[in-house]
Amino acid sequence: MRPSIPSSAFVAAIVGFGGTLAIIIAAANSLGATQAQTASWVTAICLAMAVETLWLSWRYKMPVITAWSTPGAALVAASSGFTMAEGVGAFIVVAVLLVATGLFKPLTRLISRIPGSVASAMLAGIVVTFVMGAFRAAPADPLFVLPLLVAFFVIRLFNPAMSVLFVLVGGGLFAFLSGRVGGLPSLELSTLTLTMPAFSLQALMGLALPLYLVTMASQNLSGLAVLRAAGYEPPAGPLIAVTGLVSLLTAPLNALTTNLAAISAAICTGPDVHPDPAKRWLTGPFYAFYYLLFAIFGASLVALFAVMPPSLIALVAGLGLIGALSNALTIALKDEEDRMAAVTAFVVTASGLSFLGVGSAFWGLVAGLAVLFLDRAKKR
Numbered sequence: 474m475r476p477s478i479p480s481s482a483f484v485a486a487i488v489g490f491g492g493t494l495a496i497i498i499a500a501a502n503s504l505g506a507t508q509a510q511t512a513s514w515v516t517a518i519c520l521a522m523a524v525e526t527l528w529l530s531w532r533y534k535m536p537v538i539t540a541w542s543t544p545g546a547a548l549v550a551a552s553s554g555f556t557m558a559e560g561v562g563a564f565i566v567v568a569v570l571l572v573a574t575g576l577f578k579p580l581t582r583l584i585s586r587i588p589g590s591v592a593s594a595m596l597a598g599i600v601v602t603f604v605m606g607a608f609r610a611a612p613a614d615p616l617f618v619l620p621l622l623v624a625f626f627v628i629r630l631f632n633p634a635m636s637v638l639f640v641l642v643g644g645g646l647f648a649f650l651s652g653r654v655g656g657l658p659s660l661e662l663s664t665l666t667l668t669m670p671a672f673s674l675q676a677l678m679g680l681a682l683p684l685y686l687v688t689m690a691s692q693n694l695s696g697l698a699v700l701r702a703a704g705y706e707p708p709a710g711p712l713i714a715v716t717g718l719v720s721l722l723t724a725p726l727n728a729l730t731t732n733l734a735a736i737s738a739a740i741c742t743g744p745d746v747h748p749d750p751a752k753r754w755l756t757g758p759f760y761a762f763y764y765l766l767f768a769i770f771g772a773s774l775v776a777l778f779a780v781m782p783p784s785l786i787a788l789v790a791g792l793g794l795i796g797a798l799s800n801a802l803t804i805a806l807k808d809e810e811d812r813m814a815a816v817t818a819f820v821v822t823a824s825g826l827s828f829l830g831v832g833s834a835f836w837g838l839v840a841g842l843a844v845l846f847l848d849r850a851k852k853r
Contacts, residue, residue, distance in 0.1 A: 474755065477746055482759035484635075485538060485740040490519075490767055491638045493543045495790040496603070498778050500549035500729065504560040508779065510727045512772035513666035517728035519768035521719045523761040525731060529715060530757020535705045535750075536741045538760055539716055540734035542692045544797050545684050547600045548834055549729065550790075552680055554827065557727065558671035563681040565670055567730045568721035570685045571693075575714025590805050591841035592690040594815035595683070597801035598822025598837050600794040607791025610784040617647065618784055625792050637793045644785045645777075658776035663769060665726050679827075683834035688732050691797070696733025703742035704750050736796075814845035 494515070501511040522539045529537035549560065574580045611618040621640050629636040648654045693713055700707040712733060720730040741756040767774070778786065805815040818841025826833045 517726035571717025
């Protein structure tokens, strides 16, 4: 076996986990999760990814890599007024919708008909607040934040995938050596916490529906595109259905839904992994093994993040979403005919407004589609 197989899986796992864990923790905090619930969230979602990746890669003999939705976690983190129980209820609804999408092709076609410009603009409106938060952290502690910002933009010139991870690790060491961290938590094994779901119309419209659309548009469709670009023919329906089914099982354990990976998958599907595409699926079991380790020590990792300076968490969360923001804005503004609708969706979503108990992501999507409908109706 080529050493590039386990090493590629390791890089993919580290980049996916370390670069975006801060956003998962921010999402849990926005729902009022306890530290035990947050640890359960991290543990359960890592277990889900390990099981999905191992099974799907072995079953279809292709590197099917799964992940949590970073933009989806940002959506949850940007939401307000929801409890952890309502969050679990929303995760269950999204999981059911994913299973239905995988099993019924008409639903997949319906989702694909939502203009990418409007969906991407909604996504950009969700993540832009976090990206701005990374820079807003600088005035409060410039001697700590500014060197890390400079390091990020320099490192990304040579290795974009590792730049956020460097900020996380380097910032953590900097914080510890400079006395910004009082003490490190003790090592402990993870435990799972069950939360009974609560369902409300507000959570359905303001959390579940936007989360489903973001998961499909920014993750699953992109993940399928990565596999196809590498020369594979992934069975879209079964892959999406399996991630939905596993997410349905882990949602009561406080876990966000999982989906097909895009960035992590790109690391595991290229010719650098193995010249023979038929051998690249072996990255799947190694990736699953690394996430199993993350699951075992999830509680310790959450406790470690809890003692880190808030400015570091804001910095890592924001920088981890710059790529998603750039890609979303590129797609949103690419088509000149849809540009006004996209800008409307972006502005309404980024405004953070809440109306009738429903958050801005839903209203941004509605506003963007309404403007798009009016524009196209005029041209007929």
